[in-house]
Amino acid sequence: MKLLSRRLLHAVLLLLAISFLSFALLQLAPGDYFDEMRLNPQISAQTIEGIRAQYGLDRSLPVRYAFWLFSVLQGKLGFSLSSGMPVGPLLWVRARNTLLLTSTATFLAWALALPIGIWNATKKGKWTDRVTSLATSTLLTIPELLIFLCLLLVAARTGWFPSGGMISPGADGLNALGKAKDLACHLLLPAAGLAMVMMPALIRHIRAAMIEALESPFVRAARGHGIPRVRILFRYALPVAANPLISLAGLSVATLLSASLLVEMILSWPGLGALMVEAILARDVYVVIGVVMLSSMFLIAGNLFADLLLFASDPRIRVE
Amino acid sequence: MNMDQQNPFVRVQYLSKSYVQRHPLTNAKFIVHAFDGVNLTINRGTTLALVGESGAGKSSLARCLALLERPAKGELWFDGLNLAAFGNNQLSVMRRQVQLIFQDSASSLNPRMTAAEIIAEPLVIQKEGTKAEQRQRALALMEEAGLPREWETKLPHEFSGGQRQRLAIARALTLRPKLLILDESLSNLDIASQDQILKLLSSLQKEHSLTYLHISHDLRFVSQFADEIAVMHEGKIIDKEPAAELFTQPKDAYTEELLAAMPTLETICAERFD
Amino acid sequence: MPAHPKLLEVRDLGVEYRSSGGIPHTAVENVSFDIGPGEVLGLMGESGCGKTTLALSLLGLLPGDCTQVSGSVLFQGQELLSLRERAFQKIRGAGIAMMNQEPGISLSPVLRVGDQVAEVIHAHRDWTWKRCRAEAESIISRVGLPGTARIFSAYPHQLSGGQLQRLALAQALACDPELLIADEPTAALDALSQAEFLDLLEELKAHSRISVLLVSHTPEIQASLADRLIVMKDGRIVEQGSFIQLYRSPSDPYTRAMLRREGDGRETGSAAREFVGQGGRA
Numbered sequence: 001m002k003l004l005s006r007r008l009l010h011a012v013l014l015l016l017a018i019s020f021l022s023f024a025l026l027q028l029a030p031g032d033y034f035d036e037m038r039l040n041p042q043i044s045a046q047t048i049e050g051i052r053a054q055y056g057l058d059r060s061l062p063v064r065y066a067f068w069l070f071s072v073l074q075g076k077l078g079f080s081l082s083s084g085m086p087v088g089p090l091l092w093v094r095a096r097n098t099l100l101l102t103s104t105a106t107f108l109a110w111a112l113a114l115p116i117g118i119w120n121a122t123k124k125g126k127w128t129d130r131v132t133s134l135a136t137s138t139l140l141t142i143p144e145l146l147i148f149l150c151l152l153l154v155a156a157r158t159g160w161f162p163s164g165g166m167i168s169p170g171a172d173g174l175n176a177l178g179k180a181k182d183l184a185c186h187l188l189l190p191a192a193g194l195a196m197v198m199m200p201a202l203i204r205h206i207r208a209a210m211i212e213a214l215e216s217p218f219v220r221a222a223r224g225h226g227i228p229r230v231r232i233l234f235r236y237a238l239p240v241a242a243n244p245l246i247s248l249a250g251l252s253v254a255t256l257l258s259a260s261l262l263v264e265m266i267l268s269w270p271g272l273g274a275l276m277v278e279a280i281l282a283r284d285v286y287v288v289i290g291v292v293m294l295s296s297m298f299l300i301a302g303n304l305f306a307d308l309l310l311f312a313s314d315p316r317i318r319v320e
Numbered sequence: 321m322n323m324d325q326q327n328p329f330v331r332v333q334y335l336s337k338s339y340v341q342r343h344p345l346t347n348a349k350f351i352v353h354a355f356d357g358v359n360l361t362i363n364r365g366t367t368l369a370l371v372g373e374s375g376a377g378k379s380s381l382a383r384c385l386a387l388l389e390r391p392a393k394g395e396l397w398f399d400g401l402n403l404a405a406f407g408n409n410q411l412s413v414m415r416r417q418v419q420l421i422f423q424d425s426a427s428s429l430n431p432r433m434t435a436a437e438i439i440a441e442p443l444v445i446q447k448e449g450t451k452a453e454q455r456q457r458a459l460a461l462m463e464e465a466g467l468p469r470e471w472e473t474k475l476p477h478e479f480s481g482g483q484r485q486r487l488a489i490a491r492a493l494t495l496r497p498k499l500l501i502l503d504e505s506l507s508n509l510d511i512a513s514q515d516q517i518l519k520l521l522s523s524l525q526k527e528h529s530l531t532y533l534h535i536s537h538d539l540r541f542v543s544q545f546a547d548e549i550a551v552m553h554e555g556k557i558i559d560k561e562p563a564a565e566l567f568t569q570p571k572d573a574y575t576e577e578l579l580a581a582m583p584t585l586e587t588i589c590a591e592r593f594d
Numbered sequence: 595m596p597a598h599p600k601l602l603e604v605r606d607l608g609v610e611y612r613s614s615g616g617i618p619h620t621a622v623e624n625v626s627f628d629i630g631p632g633e634v635l636g637l638m639g640e641s642g643c644g645k646t647t648l649a650l651s652l653l654g655l656l657p658g659d660c661t662q663v664s665g666s667v668l669f670q671g672q673e674l675l676s677l678r679e680r681a682f683q684k685i686r687g688a689g690i691a692m693m694n695q696e697p698g699i700s701l702s703p704v705l706r707v708g709d710q711v712a713e714v715i716h717a718h719r720d721w722t723w724k725r726c727r728a729e730a731e732s733i734i735s736r737v738g739l740p741g742t743a744r745i746f747s748a749y750p751h752q753l754s755g756g757q758l759q760r761l762a763l764a765q766a767l768a769c770d771p772e773l774l775i776a777d778e779p780t781a782a783l784d785a786l787s788q789a790e791f792l793d794l795l796e797e798l799k800a801h802s803r804i805s806v807l808l809v810s811h812t813p814e815i816q817a818s819l820a821d822r823l824i825v826m827k828d829g830r831i832v833e834q835g836s837f838i839q840l841y842r843s844p845s846d847p848y849t850r851a852m853l854r855r856e857g858d859g860r861e862t863g864s865a866a867r868e869f870v871g872q873g874g875r876a
Contacts, residue, residue, distance in 0.1 A: 125659075221700035224655055225714045225765060226687030235713070239704045313704075373784035481641055510640035510811040512851060537784035540814075581789035585841075585854060588817040593838045 011300045015293065022292045023065050026285050032057070033081040033283040055079060068286065077293075078286030082279075087290040091272070095257065095294060097166060098264070098271035102256045104187060105194035110249070113199050117206025122233065124211055136200035144197050148266040151193045155267075161189045164268035190267045194260060198252075205248055209241040216240070239313070246313055250306015254299045328361040328397075329531045330385065330499060335359075335394035337380055354380035355555040358394070362499075362548075365525070367532040369542035369563075371578070372552030378535045381552075382503045385533065386420040387411055399498070416446070419492035423504035425484035429476040435462065435487055436472035442494040457494065465490035466520055482513030486520065493524070501533045506541070518545055540582045543567065551575050600668075601772055601805050602629040602652075607665035609647050609656065609829075618662075621647040623829045625665075629773065634799060634806040636820030636837065638813070638852050644829040645809045649775050652807075653690055654682045670772070688718040691766035695778040697758035701750040707761050708734065708746030714768040730768065737764045738794055756787035760794065767798075775807045780815060792818050813853045817841070825849045 034048050052058050059067075071078050076086035083090070120129045155163040162168065166186050167179075174182060213219065214237050222232050261273030268274075272291055279287035335358040338351050355377035362368045372378050383389045385396070387403070396403045398414060406414065422428040429438055439458040443449055449457065459469050465486040476484055485505055492500055502521075506514045522545065524530060536542050542549060543563060550560040551574065559572040570576045583591075609622040622644040629635045639645050650656050651663050654674065667674040669689060674682070686692075694700040701710055711730040716723060735742050737760045750758060759779065766774055779795070780788040792815065798804065799819065808819055816823060816837065824834040825848065833846045844850045 217694070217696070217699040218702045220655065221692075221694055222702070222713070224653055224686055224692045224694075225717065225768075226683045226685070227713055227717045228683060231713075231717070235705070236702050240702065373786060508641075511813070511854070512640050539785055578785055581785050582814075585813050585817050588814060589838065589841055592817070 007304055011304070014300060015296060018296050019068075019289060019293055020065060022289050023068070024061065026288060027061055029283075031283055033285070035283070055081065068289070077290045080279075080287050081284045082282055082287075087286050090275070090287070091290050091294055094270060094272045094275045097269065098257055098260055098273065101187065101190055101263070101269055101271060102194065102260050104191040105198065105260070106252050106256065108191060108195040109198040109202055110252070112195070113202035113206055117203045118210050118233070118238070120203070121207045121210030121214060122229075132203065136203050139196060139200040144262050145266070147196055148190075148193050148263050151189050152266055155189055162186050166270055186269075190260075190263045190269050193267070194263050198259075202248070206241075206245060209244045210237060213237040213241040242313060243310065246309045247306050250302055250309055252302075253305055254302025256302070257295045257298045329364040329399055330360070330362040330533075331397040332358055332360040332385070333395045333397075335381070335384065335391045335396065337377075337384055337389070337391045337393075339380075353377075353555050355552070358557050360550060360557065360560070362531055362533060364531055365529050366547040367525070367534055367545060369534045369536060369546035369549045370552055371536055371539050371542060371549060373537055377555040378552055379503055382420060382501050382533070382535055385499075386418050386501050387415045388420070416495045417497050418499045418501065419495070419497040420501045420503060421485070421488050421492050421505045423507055425481065425488050425505075426476065429484060429488065429491075431476055434473045434475060435467070435479075438476070438487060439491045439494055442491065446495065458490075461490040461493055462487075464493070464524070466516075480513075482509050482517060485509065485513075485517055489517075489520070489524070493528070496528070497530075499531045499533065501535070503535045504537070507536065507538070514541070521545075538582075539578050540584075551578065599630070600628045601631050601633075601670060602807075603666075603668040604628070604652075605666045605668075607648070607651065607667060608663070609644070609651050610662040610664075612660055612662060621829050622651065625826075625829075625831055627824055627831070627834060629805050629807060631772070631805055632803045634808055634819050634821050636816040636823040637807060637809045637826065638811055638816060638823060639826035640811060643826045645826060646777060647829075648826075649692065649777055649807065649809055652775065653686050653692055654679075655686075684718070687714050687766075687771065688769040689771055690773045690775065691769070691771040692775040693759075693762045693766045693777060693779055696782050697762040698750060698755065698782070700762055701758065703750055705749075706747050707750060707753065707758075708742075708748075711761065711764050711768055714765050718769045730764070733764045733768050734761065737761075737767070738790075739764075754787075755783050756790065759783060759787070759791055763794070767804075771804065773805045773807065775809070777809045779808075779810070780812070781810075795819055811852075825852055 034052065037043050037048055038045070049058070057064070068078050071086075075088050077088045077091065079085070080087050080090060116132060120132050123129050152163060155161040162185055166183065168182055168186070214233075219232055219236055222236050223229075227236075257272055260269070260271055261277070263269060264271040264274040265277065272294065276288060276291040278284075279291065336353075336356045338353045338356075340349055340351055358381060360368070370378055370381070380389070384391045398417065401414075403411065403414065430441075433441070436455060436458040439461050440454040443454045443457065448454070455472075459472060462469055462472065467483060467486050467490065471479075476487065479487060488505070489500075506517055509517065521532065525532060534542060534546060539549070539551075546563045548560065549563050549566045550557050551566075551572065552558070553574050559566065559570065559575045561571065566575065567579065570579060605626050607622055607625040608620070611619045611621055613619075625644075625648060627635065637645050637648070647656070652667060652674070654677065656663065663675055665675070669685065674685070677685075701707060705713075708727065708730055711734060712723070712726040715721070715726040715729050719726065719729075721729070731742050731746060734746065739745050739757060739760050745753070745757065745761075753761070759782070763779075766776075776795070780791055783791060795806075796819065799806065806819070808816065810816055820837045822835065823837045823840050825832045825840070825846070827848055833840060833844065833849045840849055841853055844853060
C-alpha cells in the first residue's frame with residue numbers, strides 16, 4: 001500500500017510538471033489565438049487587448065498558471081477561446097467519443113489477435129503460419145493513412161457504411177435501439193480500421209511469447225508426463241506467455257486516448273484527437289493543455305495498471 | 321608443498337555481506353545475510369577449495385573476492401595491500417589480478433563473439449597492444465588452454481562444455497592474473513572432461529605460479545586437487561584445514577556429516593556386493 | 595495383460611538429427627539393450643554421448659521434423675516407435691515416466707507444485723480434480739516431503755533444489771509407471787541432498803517393482819543403485835553387463851575411465867582421496 005501511494009504521489013507530481021512544461025512551451029510558440037483577428041482591419045487593437053485582458057492572457061506566465069490550476073480544481077480547466085465555454089465539459093464529451101472508438105478497436109484487435117497468435121504458435125512453420133506472417137508484414141508496411149482512406153473509399157462508393165461522423169442527422173428522433181444501431185453503423189468502419197492498424201504487431205508479439213513458452217523446458221516436461229496438448233497450451237504455456245502480453249495490454253490502455261488521431265481526422269469522428277488538432281491550429285491554449293493533461297493521465301494510469309496486473313498474475317514477482 | 325610458509329596472497333578478515341531486498345508493493349525491508357565474519361587466507365601458488373551447499377554464500381564471497389562487489393564489513397588484503405582504502409580507480413587496477421570463471425560457460429561467454437575475440441576482449445578493453453598483437457596473444461592463450469588455433473573463428477555454441485571452459489580459462493589468463501576463482505566451473509562437466517581441465521589447471525598453476533580458489537559443493541570432487549579445504553555453512557566458515565587432515569580428522573560435526581554422505585566407490589561396492 | 599518377461603526391449607535404435615541444409619548428425623547408433631521388471635539399468639557416458647537423446651526417444655519426445663528414429667522399442671510387447679502421438683500420450687507418465695536433470699526448470703513457475711503433481715494424475719485417470727489433488731498429496735508425502743499443506747500450495751521458486759527434485763519424482767511416480775527414466779537426478783543437488791535423494795531411490799527400489807533407467811555420469815550413483823550398466827560413447831554402446839562385473843573387470847579402457855579405474859585396478863585420484871570414505875553412509 002505504501003508503494004501504491006508513492007506511485008500516486010509520483011503521478012501527481014509528474015502531471016504537474018507536464019502541465020507546467022506544456023504551458024511554458026505553448027507560451028514560447030509563436031502567435032496566439034488572436035492573430036487572425038489582428039489581421040482584420042475592422043477589429044481595433046484595443047478590442048483585442050480588451051478580450052485578452054478578459055481571459056487573463058495579459059498576465060505573466062506564473063500567474064496564468066496559478067489561475068489555471070485553480071480552474072482545474074474547480075473542474076473547468078480554463079476556458080476555450082474559440083467557444084468561450086469551460087474546457088472541462090468539452091473535453092469530457094470528446095474524450096468519451098474517443099474512448100468508445102478506441103476501446104472497441106482495442107477489444108476487436110485483441111479478440112482477433114489472441115486466437116490467431118496462439119494458433120500460429122502451435123502451428124509454427126506450417127503454411128497457415130507463413131500466410132499469416134505475410135499478411136501481418138504487409139499490414140505493417142501499409143501506412144495507416146492509406147488504410148483509413150481505403151475504408152473511406154469503400155464507404156463512399158458502396159454506401160454500405162456512413163462515410164463519417166458519429167451519428168446520422170435526425171438520429172435524435174430514434175428510440176434507444178435505433179440510436180444504438182445508428183452508432184454502431186458509424187462506429188464500425190473507424191473501429192475496424194484502427195483494429196487493423198493495431199493487430200499485426202499484436203499478433204506477432206502474442207505468437208512470439210507463445211512460442212517461447214511452448215519451447216521452454218517445463219512444457220517439454222509436461223508433455224513427458226502425458227498431459228494432453230490442449231491442456232498444456234492453456235494451463236502451462238499461456239499463463240507464462242501472459243507476462244509480456246499483460247505489459248502490452250497495460251500499454252494498450254495507456255494509448256487509449258492517443259491512438260485514434262488519424263482516424264478521427266479522416267473519418268470525421270468527433271473525438272479528442274480532432275479537438276486537439278483544431279485547438280492547436282487555432283492556438284486555443286487551454287484546450288490544448290487540457291488534452292495533453294488528459295492523455296498524460298491515461299498514460300500514467302495505464303502503466304500503473306500494467307504493473308498491478310503483472311504483480312497479480314506472476315507469483316514470482318510477489319515476495320513472501 | 322610448503323604450507324607452513326606464511327606467504328598469503330589473499331587474506332580476508334571478518335568479511336561480511338548482506339543484501340537488502342524490498343517487497344515490491346509494501347516496501348518492507350528484509351535483509352539476507354550472504355556471509356558473516358569470514359576469515360580466510362590463501363597462500364601463494366596453492367589451491368584453496370571452498371565447499372558448501374547451495375545458498376551457503378559461496379558465490380557472494382567469490383564475487384567480493386573478485387572485487388566485483390564491496391563487502392559490507394571486514395578487510396580484504398591482496399598481496400599485502402589493504403583494499404579497504406582503495407578508491408575505484410585503484411580497484412580497477414587490482415581487478416586485473418583476479419579473474420572469475422563461472423559455472424555456466426554458455427551464458428558467461430558472449431555468443432556473438434568468436435573465440436579469439438572473446439580471449440582478446442580484456443586487452444581491447446584495457447587498450448593493450450595493436451590488433452595484430454592482441455590476436456597473437458589470443459592464439460597463444462588458446463594453445464596453452466589446449467584448443468587448436470584453427471578454432472579462433474568458432475562461436476561458443478560450437479564448442480563442447482569442456483572446450484568452452486577451456487575458452488573461459490584462456491580468457492581469464494589474458495591479463496596475467498595472480499588469482500583465479502573458479503565458481504563451480506567444473507560442476508556441469510562429465511568425469512573425463514573434469515579430469516582434463518584439472519590437469520590443465522594444474523600445469524597452468526605450476527607454470528604461472530597461480531593461486532586458485534575453487535568453489536564447489538562437492539567435497540569428493542575437490543579432494544582430488546585441493547591443498548586446503550574450507551567448509552562453509554549458512555554464511556560462516558566452520559572448518560578450514562589442509563585437505564588430508566580434513567578427511568582424517570574433521571573438526572566439525574557438519575564436515576563429518578558431509579564426509580559421511582560421500583563414501584567412495586569402493587566402499588559402496590563393498591557394502592552392496594560383498 | 596500377462597507380465598512380459600522383458601519390460602523394455604530396445605533393438606538397433608538409431609537417432610539422426612537433420613537440420614535443414616545441414617549435415618545429418620548421428621546421435622544414437624545401433625543401441626540394443628533390455629530392461630527387466632524391477633531392474634535398475636544404469637546408463638553412463640560423457641555429455642554429448644547420446645544419453646539424453648536415447649531417453650527422449652523412448653518417450654517419443656524428440657522433435658519429429660528434424661529427427662529420424664530407426665530400430666525397435668518394445669514396451670511390454672508393444673512397439674513404441676510406430677505409435678501415434680495420442681497413443682504415446684497415454685504411455686507417457688503412466689507406463690514410462692521421466693525425471694529431468696534440473697527440477698527447477700521442469701516445473702511451471704506460475705502453478706502451485708501440488709497442482710502440477712495433480713495434473714499428471716488427472717491426465718491419466720478419469721477422476722475428479724478433487725480426487726486427483728488428494729492422491730497428489732499422498733504421493734508427495736510418500737516421497738518424504740513433510741508439511742504437505744504448505745508445500746502443496748507453494749510455487750517452485752519458493753522451494754529448495756532437494757525439495758523440487760522430490761516433487762519431480764512425485765510427478766513421475768504419480769500414476770504408478772512400470773519404468774522410470776531418471777536423467778541425472780542428483781546433478782543439481784549438493785552433497786547432503788544427494789545422499790538423501792539416493793536413500794529415497796533405494797527405498798523405492800526395495801519396496802516397489804518399478805524398473806529404472808538411471809542416466810548418470812557419476813559412478814558413485816550407479817554403484818549405489820544400478821544392477822546392470824551400459825556405457826555409451828559417441829552414440830554407441832561401448833560395453834554392457836552387470837555392474838559388479840564391469841566394475842571389477844572392465845574390458846574396455848573407456849569403461850575403466852568412466853568407473854575411475856586406472857590400468858592396475860586402483861582408483862584414480864590423489865593421495866587425499868584415500869582418506870575419504872572412512873565413514874559409511876548414515
